[in-house]
Amino acid sequence: MDFAEVLKARHMVRTYRPDPVDEETLRRIVKVIHRAPSAGFSQGHRLLVITDAGLRGRIADLYDPAYGGKGFPEWVRQAPVLIALCVREESYHERYRKPDKLDEDGTEIGWPVPYWWFDSGSLLVLLQLAAANEGLATGFFGPHEEGLFELLDLPDDWGLAGVVTLGYAPEEDGVRRELFRQQRLPLDELVEWRH
Template sequence: MEFSEVLRHRRMVRAYRPDPVPEDVLRRLVRVVRRAPSAGFSQGHRLAVITARDVRARIAEIAEQPYLALGLPAWISEAPVHIAVGIREASYHERYQEADKTDEDGAEGEWTVPYWWFDSGALLSLLQLAATDEGLATGFFGPGERDQFAAVHALTGFPEDVALTGVLTLGYSAEDPAAPPSGSAGKRRKLPLDELITWRT
């Protein structure tokens, strides 16, 4: 698929067919973790690929109810794959305490932006684009309450030093591609480009 087509087809989906995602496709997709940007090449990204039906069902029990309460269909429980996106902040501090990254006093500099979170969002975008290129659809959720986040984190298998940033749902879309997106993008107008982009020429 041409990159312009990948961009045009990327959307958040909340309805999946039951078809499983072939393992070779899934393995090819998650390899983008090695292409995701990370400040100083800290490599703090972590993924947990969850296809086990019982684990996905437990995650859905924790996270799906707020969506159902809004009248949305079950989608977390229907997605055949969950990919937990995690970030290890310590990887960034370890990297920036190395000789080529420390300041003149040999200390790690101040983080004016916590780039581990920034980089985690970049990884999410790459995963979505790679999935679209494979003919797959994605959604994303982050459990809202702190205890829900902790409960989902426990199901991912991530160690304690890896923070969960959210979960990508993955599968073959059951939505009509010609229909408006099922989430907020289908209900809100797009802002004009001149509101989003500033040119200084």
């Protein structure tokens, strides 16, 4: 598949077929972590791949009721794979305390933006594109439900950006896709040019 096709195939879904995703395919997808941007090559990204049905069910118990109230199906429960998208902020600080990254006064830079969170968004997009390249669909939910961090039993020095749902989407819903296409803002409302 060429890049334009992969990009066109990338979209969020809220329903999945029950088909499992084989481990080799998952490994190809998560391997994009090596290509994800990280400030100063700090490599602070962390992923937790969850295929265990029991754990996925407990996570769905936290999220599906909230989404169900908004008219969505139990899409978290349907996804055969969940990937917790995490960051280790200290990896960034460790990298920026090295001599080649210190400020002129010998201290760590002041962070104008928490790049560990910014970079996690870049990794999210790479995961989505890698999944689309494999013929898979993705969704995403944030870490807003209480108890998720503890349920995942993440290391104390990891931050949780959210969870990617991953699996095979049902047949294309052309009506829904066309609706989104019609709702897209014109390019000129989103991009400003200064020549």
